[in-house]
Amino acid sequence: MSKGVLFVISGPSGTGKGTVCKELLANDDNNLFLSISSTTREKRAGETEGETYNYTTADKFKSMIENNEMLEYAVYSGNYYGTPKKTVEKMLAEGRNVILEIEPQGALKVKSILPDAVLIFIIPPSMAELKKRLVERNRETDEQIAARLEAAKWEMEQAQKYNCIVVNDELDACVGEIEEIMRGNVQKRAMVDKLLHEKY
Amino acid sequence: MSKGVLFVISGPSGTGKGTVCKELLANDDNNLFLSISSTTREKRAGETEGETYNYTTADKFKSMIENNEMLEYAVYSGNYYGTPKKTVEKMLAEGRNVILEIEPQGALKVKSILPDAVLIFIIPPSMAELKKRLVERNRETDEQIAARLEAAKWEMEQAQKYNCIVVNDELDACVGEIEEIMRGNVQKRAMVDKLLHEKY
Numbered sequence: 083m084s085k086g087v088l089f090v091i092s093g094p095s096g097t098g099k100g101t102v103c104k105e106l107l108a109n110d111d112n113n114l115f116l117s118i119s120s121t122t123r124e125k126r127a128g129e130t131e132g133e134t135y136n137y138t139t140a141d142k143f144k145s146m147i148e149n150n151e152m153l154e155y156a157v158y159s160g161n162y163y164g165t166p167k168k169t170v171e172k173m174l175a176e177g178r179n180v181i182l183e184i185e186p187q188g189a190l191k192v193k194s195i196l197p198d199a200v201l202i203f204i205i206p207p208s209m210a211e212l213k214k215r216l217v218e219r220n221r222e223t224d225e226q227i228a229a230r231l232e233a234a235k236w237e238m239e240q241a242q243k244y245n246c247i248v249v250n251d252e253l254d255a256c257v258g259e260i261e262e263i264m265r266g267n268v269q270k271r272a273m274v275d276k277l278l279h280e281k282y
Numbered sequence: 283m284s285k286g287v288l289f290v291i292s293g294p295s296g297t298g299k300g301t302v303c304k305e306l307l308a309n310d311d312n313n314l315f316l317s318i319s320s321t322t323r324e325k326r327a328g329e330t331e332g333e334t335y336n337y338t339t340a341d342k343f344k345s346m347i348e349n350n351e352m353l354e355y356a357v358y359s360g361n362y363y364g365t366p367k368k369t370v371e372k373m374l375a376e377g378r379n380v381i382l383e384i385e386p387q388g389a390l391k392v393k394s395i396l397p398d399a400v401l402i403f404i405i406p407p408s409m410a411e412l413k414k415r416l417v418e419r420n421r422e423t424d425e426q427i428a429a430r431l432e433a434a435k436w437e438m439e440q441a442q443k444y445n446c447i448v449v450n451d452e453l454d455a456c457v458g459e460i461e462e463i464m465r466g467n468v469q470k471r472a473m474v475d476k477l478l479h480e481k482y
Contacts (some may be wrong), residue, residue, distance in 0.1 A: 209482035242398040282409035
């Protein structure tokens with residue numbers, strides 16, 4: 083059995099990566115499993131423990147960092163967010179494809195630890211559209227949105243380090259393109275695996 | 283003007299990467315420029331200085347290594363082979379897409395120095411076919427071919443670290459797939475570049 087493939091979906095805040103991941107996970111043909119992040123931030127209304135996040139304390143989170151048990155982690159607005167290594171490695175070993183939806187900072191960290199990961203960077207069709215989406219989301223102040231847009235610029239400068247860049251203009255097209263990338267990668271890795279075990 | 287994109291074509295010996303690169307370079311639509319490697323090995327019949335390789339002495343080559351002027355280099359059968367950094371960086375800055383055809387060892391070194399590089403790994407359709415091609419090439423002893431095949435296994439284990447894997451079964455199809463990858467990357471990078479310069 084081939085090892086699973088780790089797909090990391092990332093991109094600036096407001097590009098719709100959450101929605102894209104939901105669509106990808108909803109399609110059983112993708113054979114995808116979501117790695118749930120851990121966080122120290124408080125649970126918001128409508129969120130579910132073990133589905134949206136695994137909620138934990140700052141003490142427990144810090145001890146996991148110290149014990150080198152986090153694949154990646156980052157701090158936003160004073161809260162920790164991260165991915166426990168053990169869960170991901172177990173799923174990959176079982177031949178399941180894993181999807182991680184994380185911020186660009188974390189995505190590049192994952193690639194440095196697991197160079198086999200396929201990093202997919204989602205970009206908006208335009209900065210104006212990204213701004214519009216952040217405003218319409220109505221979750222942040224103008225200052226926070228301005229900071230998000232500034233961060234987006236830095237993040238997009240890192241896009242070239244990703245395996246693939248996909249534009250999220252029309253959701254279905256974006257999801258379809260990512261599914262094609264996923265199928266291609268799974269197929270090609272299976273071929274390499276077959277070559278590695280071939281007698282000649 | 284956008285910076286050019288660096289494409290690195292690599293794969294085990296005998297996968298036909300040389301022929302693939304020739305085809306890619308022959309198509310003007312690809313807007314591709316070949317970076318000529320430097321080597322300390324002697325010129326073979328039919329080879330041309332500045333086209334096949336830039337031939338140099340071991341002393342000069344070593345001094346370029348010491349001065350950190352090589353993007354990558356490797357030693358095969360006692361001879362040095364490598365890519366001078368300056369030429370590649372100059373071409374990229376001028377907006378030209380550059381193609382490097384190098385051994386897998388060197389390809390991963392290039393990626394560590396220039397993480398924007400797009401690494402394309404060419405695999406054979408089967409190990410049996412790879413063996414057949416190496417035998418038909420009629421350049422090496424049975425022992426050398428056996429060593430090539432062993433090396434191919436190690437190299438293919440690294441394939442997952444590349445941006446893309448392409449099978450060279452039928453030459454035209456392989457070249458077409460790589461051209462599509464190249465077009466996609468050039469187009470996506472131009473889009474990111476546009477986003478980075480957009481006022482919002």
